[in-house]
Amino acid sequence: xxxxxxxxxxxxxxxxxxxxxxxxxxxxxxxxxxxxxxxxxxxxxxxxxxxxxxxxxxxxxxxxxxxxxxxxxxxxxxxxxxxxxxxxxxxxxxxxxxxxxxxxxxxxxxxxxxxxxxxxxxxxxxxxxxxxxxxxxxxxxxxxxxxxxxxxxxxxxxxxxxxxxxxxxxxxxxxxxxxxxxxxxxxxxxxxxxxxxxxxxxxxxxxxxxxxxxxxxxxxxxxxxxxxxxxxxxxxxxxxxxxxxxxxxxxxxxxxxxxxxxxxxxxxxxxxxxxxxxxxxxxxxxxxxxxxxxxxxxxxxxxxxxxxxxxxxxxxxxxxxxxxxxxxxxxxxxxxxxxxxxxxxxxxxxxxxxxxxxxxxxxxxxxxxxxxxxxxxxxxxxxxxxxxxxxxxxxxxxxxxxxxxxxxxxxx
Numbered sequence: 001x002x003x004x005x006x007x008x009x010x011x012x013x014x015x016x017x018x019x020x021x022x023x024x025x026x027x028x029x030x031x032x033x034x035x036x037x038x039x040x041x042x043x044x045x046x047x048x049x050x051x052x053x054x055x056x057x058x059x060x061x062x063x064x065x066x067x068x069x070x071x072x073x074x075x076x077x078x079x080x081x082x083x084x085x086x087x088x089x090x091x092x093x094x095x096x097x098x099x100x101x102x103x104x105x106x107x108x109x110x111x112x113x114x115x116x117x118x119x120x121x122x123x124x125x126x127x128x129x130x131x132x133x134x135x136x137x138x139x140x141x142x143x144x145x146x147x148x149x150x151x152x153x154x155x156x157x158x159x160x161x162x163x164x165x166x167x168x169x170x171x172x173x174x175x176x177x178x179x180x181x182x183x184x185x186x187x188x189x190x191x192x193x194x195x196x197x198x199x200x201x202x203x204x205x206x207x208x209x210x211x212x213x214x215x216x217x218x219x220x221x222x223x224x225x226x227x228x229x230x231x232x233x234x235x236x237x238x239x240x241x242x243x244x245x246x247x248x249x250x251x252x253x254x255x256x257x258x259x260x261x262x263x264x265x266x267x268x269x270x271x272x273x274x275x276x277x278x279x280x281x282x283x284x285x286x287x288x289x290x291x292x293x294x295x296x297x298x299x300x301x302x303x304x305x306x307x308x309x310x311x312x313x314x315x316x317x318x319x320x321x322x323x324x325x326x327x328x329x330x331x332x333x334x335x336x337x338x339x340x341x342x343x344x345x346x347x348x349x350x351x352x353x354x355x356x357x358x359x360x361x362x363x364x365x366x367x368x369x370x371x372x373x374x375x376x377x378x379x380x381x382x383x384x385x386x387x388x389x390x391x392x393x394x395x396x397x398x399x400x401x402x403x404x405x406x407x408x409x410x411x412x
Contacts, residue, residue, distance in 0.1 A: 001025065002025070002027070002071055002074040003026055003028070003029045003051075003070055003073055003074065004021045004026045004027070004073075004074055004075045004076075004077060005028075005029045005030075005031055005067060005070075005077065006028060006030050006031065006076075006077040006079065007057055007063065007076065007077065007078060007080065007083050007087035007090065008030075008031070008032055008057055008080040008082075008083050009077070010079055010283070010285040010286055010288075010289065011040075011286050011287070011358070011379070012041065012286070012287060012358065013289055014028075014044070014045055015044045015045040015046070016293070016301040017304065017305070018046065018050045019046075019049070019301070020301040020302045020305040021305055023305075024309070026074055026305075027049070028050050028051070029050075029051045029052075029053055029070065030050055030051070030052045030053065031053050031055050031057055031066065032052060032053070032054065032055070032057060033056050033057045033058070035052050035054060036362065036365075038052070039362060040359050040360075053066055057083045057086060058083060058086060059086070060086040060090050060093070063086065064093055067090065073096065074096075074308070074309060075096055075305070075309050075310075076091040076094070076308060077304055077305075077308050078091070078098070078099070078282065079282050079283060079304070080282070080285075081108065081154075081280060082156055082184060084104060084108060084281070085101075085104075085105070085108075088101045088104060096310075097309065099260055099261045099281060100257055100258065100259060100260070102257065103256045103257040103258040103259070103281070104258070104281045107256060107258065107263075107278075107279045107281045108154060108281065109154065109185070110127075110152075110154070110155070110185075110189055110191075110278055111128075111129035111153045111189035112153075113278070114126070115127055116255070116256065117252065117255075120255050122248075122252055122255065122276070123275060123276055124192075124272070125275055126145070126192050127190070127191045128143045128190045129187050129189045130187065131186070131188075132173075132174050132177035132178055132183075132187075132188050133178060136174075137167060137170055137171045137174060140170060140174075140190070141167055143190070144164075144170065144190045145193075146164065147164060147166075147193040148164050148190045149164070149190070149191050149192075149193055149226075150162045150164050150173050150189070150190045150191075151188065151189060151191070152184055152185050152187075152188060153183075153184075153185035153186075153187045153188065153189050154184040155183070155185065156184070157372055158225070158227055158228060158372040159372045160177075160181055160183060160188075161225075161372070162224065163193070163223050164190070170190075173188075194268045194270055194275050194277065195268070195270060196268045196270040196275075197217075197268065197269055198218040198220060198267070198268050198277065199215050199216060199217055199218060199266070199268075199269065200218060200231075200264055200265060200266045200267070200284060200288070201245050201246075201263075201265040201267065202214050202215070202233070202263075202264060202284055202288060202292060203246075203249055203265065204261075204262050204263075204303060204313065204315055204316060205253055205258060205259060205261060205262075205263065206259075206260055206307075206313060206316050207259060207260070207312070208254060208259045210246070210249065210250040210253055210254075210263075211315075211316055212242070212246040212249065213292055213296065213298060213315075214234030214235070214292065214295070214323070215234060215235040215242075215245060216231050216232065216233040216234070216235065216284065216288060216291065217231060217235050217391070218231055219231070225372065227330075227370075227371060227372055227375070228330060228373065229329065230327065230328060230329045230330065230394065231287060231288075231291070232291075232326065232328075232387040232390055232391040232394075233291035233295050233325070233327070234296065234325070234387055235387055236386065236387065236388075244274065245267075245274065248267075248274055248276075252265070252276060252279060253279070260307060261281060261307060262282055262283040262300070262303075262304075263279055263280065263281055263282070264279075264284035264285070264288060265279045266279075266280075283300060286379065287326075287328040287379060287381060289301070290381065291326040291327075291328075294326045294383060295325055295326040295387070296320045296321060297320060297321030298315055298318060298320060299315065299318075300315065302314065303315040324383060324384065324385060324386070324390075325383065325384040325385065325386045325387035325388065325389060326382075326383055326387070327381070327383075327384070327390035327393065328379050328380065328381045328382075328394055329379070329391075329394045329395055329397075330373075330376050330378075330379055331378040331379065331398060331401055331403050332376055332377060332403070333367040333375045333403055334370070334405060335370060336367050336368055336369060336370060336375075337405035337406055337407050338364060338365070338366050338367070338405060338407075339361050339362065339363055339364065339367060339403070339405060339406075340363065340404040340406045341403075342357065342377060342378050342402070342403055342404075343401065343402045343404060344400045344402055345357045345401065347400040348397050348400065348401075351396065351397050351400075353382035353383050353384050353389070353392075353397070354382065355380050355393060355394060356381050356382075357379075357380055357401060358378060358379045358380075358381060359377070359378050360376050360377055360379060361376070361377045367405070377403045378401070378403065380394055380401060381394065382397055
């Protein structure tokens with residue numbers, strides 16, 4: 001049997017991907033550098049439908065060596081930002097369908113993409129890219145408007161993102177970047193601080209035609225951090241705004257030459273109009289795929305498999321079911337430490353919205369920070385007649401769950 005290989009995957013995707021691959025006569029092979037991330041998902045998959053291969057997914061050559069020992073590889077699934085380039089390289093080397101690497105690289109480069117948007121009249125926001133190892137505060141101040149947001153040019157999961165309000169905070173960020181963090185992109189970018197609620201447009205593009213599948217809401221933690229607390233789908237939008245979002249995102253994708261694949265476009269509705277925060281050239285992570293499947297009845301996993309095989313996804317032409325709502329609330333560790341337990345799941349049995357508790361981290365996992373998505377321990381997902389009601393159900397259910405931690409002294 002031929003295989004479809006996923007180079008890592010988001011949460012909640014494995015069993016659906018395996019089923020979609022199997023419907024096309026393929027076995028799903030998961031290439032991962034850490035199989036412990038998928039213990040819950042693998043437990044849900046039908047036995048024997050997923051083969052897990054332990055390999056350094058940062059190393060395309062090692063993945064190629066593994067894949068060349070397998071039966072015929074029919075397609076590569078690229079679903080995770082941090083190994084996106086490696087997955088594209090593997091697909092190119094094997095002569096398999098893949099997104100345009102130039103377009104994908106530009107979307108992944110937060111500083112370069114911001115400059116691209118501004119040059120093409122698609123954003124008023126500015127960006128200034130710098131190397132924290134050599135830049136000084138005095139050098140940067142003339143090029144930065146305070147307040148600004150400083151972030152890793154290739155970051156993900158709200159990691160290495162800082163709100164910088166003055167010269168002193170900029171100096172602190174530089175010191176932190178030099179001493180205590182590892183940057184994916186090796187550079188930082190200082191961007192215009194955009195004010196307003198954040199959303200994400202979930203889209204699918206084929207042969208340059210883009211379809212808006214819906215818009216997700218976002219609730220962020222209090223500043224100065226940007227941790228994602230909750231999300232819901234699909235946001236009810238007036239016709240004019242929905243059209244504006246679809247046309248704006250389509251124009252942005254066309255401007256970079258992105259012609260095939262899902263995108264997850266984060267944007268802020270400012271007082272002066274829509275402003276793109278970033279475009280992720282993939283299906284939205286964590287719960288977004290599950291949202292779209294539940295609320296709209298769209299088979300996004302079938303679409304992923306079809307595109308991996310080089311086929312036009314049927315989802316481009318699928319009429320949605322009468323949409324309902326789906327929402328999720330993240331349960332974060334209350335403080336750094338070791339996860340002891342997640343208690344209270346039994347209280348959800350008779351709760352409206354059929355809430356479900358999904359573990360993200362297992363007992364015994366060490367949480368090093370709670371200011372970004374690395375502190376996420378579990379997710380509560382719920383449904384409702386609308387996205388708003390689903391979100392109410394999810395927040396109510398999440399309030400009944402307790403994440404317990406063990407201190408370092410407890411585990412010594």
